Amino acid sequence: MYRQILDPIADSLLLSALCAVVPLIVLFVLLGAFRVKAYWSALAAVASAVLLAIVGWQMPAVQAFSGVAEGAFYGLFPILWILINALFVYRLTEITGWFAVLRRTFNSVSDDQRIQAILIAFCFGALIEALAGFGTPVAISVVMLIAAGLKPIKAATVALVANTAPVAFGSLAVPITTLAGVTGLPVDELGAMAGRQTPVLAVFVPLILVLLVDGKRGVRQTWPAAIVAGLAFGISQFVWAQWVSVETTDIAAGAVTLVALLGFLRIWRPRTLVTAATKEAESGKGSDAGEADEENPELDADAGEADRHRARTGEGSAWLAFAPYLIIIVLFAIAQFGPVKQWLAVNGTHAFAWPGLDVYPATGDKPVGLTTFKLDHIKAAGTILLLSGLLTMACYKIRPGRALRAYGGNLVKLRWTMVTVMLVLALSYTMNLSGMTATLGEALAATGPAFAFLSPILGWIGVALTGSDTSSNSLFGNTQVAAAQKLGLDPVLLAAANSSGGVLGKMISIQNLSVAAAAIGQPGSESQIFRKVIGWSLGLIVVFAFFVYLQSTPVLGWMTKAL
Structure with a gap:
């Protein structure tokens, strides 16, 4: 068992607090002042937090690294699970040209x-x-x-x-x-x-x-x-x-x-x-807004003529352009409806003790909450967003193979973001558990x-x-x-x-x-x-x-x- 200590550094709360803020200083100074990439900044912050947790706060090394693992997993699920599927929905609108219709619709309200x-x-x-x-x-x-x-x-x-x-x-x-x-x-x-x-x-x-x-x-x-x-x-x-x-x-x-x-x-x-055009003109770069772009990078290799036409002209139904976002709102609203919410609360989540953690607060006889991991599988926002993506596929008549390639491409683009988020949550959990x-x-x-x-x-x-x-x-x-x-x-x-x-x-x-x-x-x-x-x-x-x-x-x- 590990019981947290509030003043481990020279029995001084002030000195301990100054040491506790070191990982945050490392993170933000590297990121803001030295312009180090986010994942390297986060990795350095995690390393400093683990060292302080073990040496300064006297946390057993096994528990410290178990906390790192729990935080990284929480970064993956549910945080990245939300991001990956939210951007998947967006990518479906992009490869089909409906994103260009959305752009035109916004301009019709006010450009x-x-x-x-x-x-x-x-x-x-x-x-x-x-x-x-x-x-x-x-x-x-x-x-x-x-x-x-x-x-x-x-x-x-x-x-x-x-x-x-x-x-x-x-x-x-x-x-x-x-x-x-x-x-x-x-x-x-x-x-x-x-x-x-x-x-x-x-x-x-x-x-x-x-x-x-x-x-x-x-x-x-x-x-x-x-x-x-x-x-x-x-x-x-x-x-x-x-x-x-x-x-x-x-x-x-x-x-x-x-x-x-x-x-x-x-x-x-x-x-x-x-508008975008006036901003370009003010910067002296000119504007090509509205010009045709046969090789629109938003489209994928499977784009058909209808997709290319939408991407070039922005012509199409505004309701269909907004459909993915309306689907998201409706599904989240349904998930919060009384009987559905109750069912999800019982069947859509699973809590378990995270292995290797036995941490108690400085005072009290109950373990800290982070020793129990709550896995929201069905009720997670990311799962609802994934379902929104599947319904968007049906709405836009996108073949499964094409959607799967879009999903895989998203994962490749997000690889360093995923590393960063997992490291940041690992930092958070290490500081909290220690x-x-x-x-x-x-x-x-x-x-x-x-x-x-x-x-x-x-x-x-x-x-x-x-x-x-x-x-x-x-x-x-x-x-x-x-x-x-x-x-x-x-x-x-x-x-x-x-x-x-x-x-x-x-x-x-x-x-x-x-x-x-x-x-x-x-x-x-x-x-x-x-x-x-x-x-x-x-x-x-x-x-x-x-x-x-x-x-x-x-x-x-x-x-x-x-x-």
């Missing part, structure tokens, strides 16, 4: 790239996050933004920044329900409190998106649409979380925002349009009244490390409550702040960066994307932390009261 960024990444991405999560909205939004004409790196940046406000209530509010299960606090109170925090972020995210796409000109010319989208999402999220349903908050917010923005665009248009993450949490909780400011930052660290708001809440939920009770603060406020602050760590998590890099077809570009988003992540979390601190004081304390 202004700034508006499309809000519609796709913010509105549609929120709906996907509401149902699937785990990187799926980033993977899908990125390819749709590229279809709208954005450059790959910019598309990845926009999708990552947009995937913030809906995360706390993503996957039918699994982060909030998990937080309630860990802390014992009422789920409705936690959801309501998060609903008084994340809407503040939502109001500003669309403005940031148009700034990313077109700089100050974008904000100056499209701020009315950005404000409509931000307010519609924020107000809907607030109202739904307070008085209707925590689980369906993002579904309502995403749908209301989409309808509100589409309605607003019927009576308002930007003074000037910024007790390094718990040491960080305890050190921050020992800062006294300043902890109200650090509370969302703790959630941000958890998501940056694990790539999951749910995992961050599992790690730090109890730490937040214990610190709040010790300091005389509202435990619901700080627990919710863990989840709300965590959403801002999503854009810099290596897992999500790897998903974005794979989606744009540029594995290895994680460091480039990271440098584009790190400033936004750091700036927003500092402002948000100050906001939560004010909520713990009389200045904004009125916002925490039950309505």
Whole structure:
């Protein structure tokens, strides 16, 4: 048996916390400052974490390496299982030319790239996050933004920044329900409190998106649409979380925002349009948009004349172009329907003790949760996405052999992304099982009244490390409550702040960066994307932390009261 130690370095919590953060420093410095490829950066971080776990935290070597193996497997299933099948669905639209029809359809709504960024990444991405999560909205939004004409790196940046406000209530509010299960606090109170925090972020995210796409000109010319989208999402999220349903908050917010923005665009248009063609002209490169391309690289060797015609002209049914994504939404909705959800909960998952692990927390007589592996085989989001792919095959009349070659080609393209994600999750599991993450949490909780400011930052660290708001809440939920009770603060406020602050760590998590890099077809570009988003992540979390601190004081304390 291994019992975690909170202060193994010279019996000092501070020194232990400084050592515990070393693997994270190794990871992000190599990735951001030295531009080392993501998988090498992750490998170096894993090596440093294992060394610290064995030498510093006195974890048995066998258990340390078993934790590495468990994390790597979790990276493969369910995380990569989701990504692989989400991109498989996209690839089916690509090889048949329907992706070009999708591009034309977006242009028919508005061919202004700034508006499309809000519609796709913010509105549609929120709906996907509401149902699937785990990187799926980033993977899908990125390819749709590229279809709208954005450059790959910019598309990845926009999708990552947009995937913030809906995360706390993503996957039918699994982060909030998990937080309630860990802390014992009422789920409705936690959801309501998060609903008084994340809407503040939502109001500003669309403005940031148009700034990313077109700089100050974008904000100056499209701020009315950005404000409509931000307010519609924020107000809907607030109202739904307070008085209707925590689980369906993002579904309502995403749908209301989409309808509100589409309605607003019927009576308002930007003074000037910024399209792919104008962007090319401004850069002095010219544009070949709309020209025929007989050797379209999106097509495969089996493409027929109809496929080539669609790829060249973008002609075809808009409903068929959207069909794969409508199928995804319908299947996820069915999976959450009462009887189906209950059946999947019983038959769609299998839990077992991970071999070689016998780990207990510093205090308590129950093993840490990660010693039990929960394998969601049938109910996994990736399985539902695979079924969506099979239905897309039937819808587009794609032969099995052709689809299988597309699937295999995806695996080849994703090989380094798969290595990266597995290593990052191995790092996360090593730090969590050894007790390094718990040491960080305890050190921050020992800062006294300043902890109200650090509370969302703790959630941000958890998501940056694990790539999951749910995992961050599992790690730090109890730490937040214990610190709040010790300091005389509202435990619901700080627990919710863990989840709300965590959403801002999503854009810099290596897992999500790897998903974005794979989606744009540029594995290895994680460091480039990271440098584009790190400033936004750091700036927003500092402002948000100050906001939560004010909520713990009389200045904004009125916002925490039950309505």
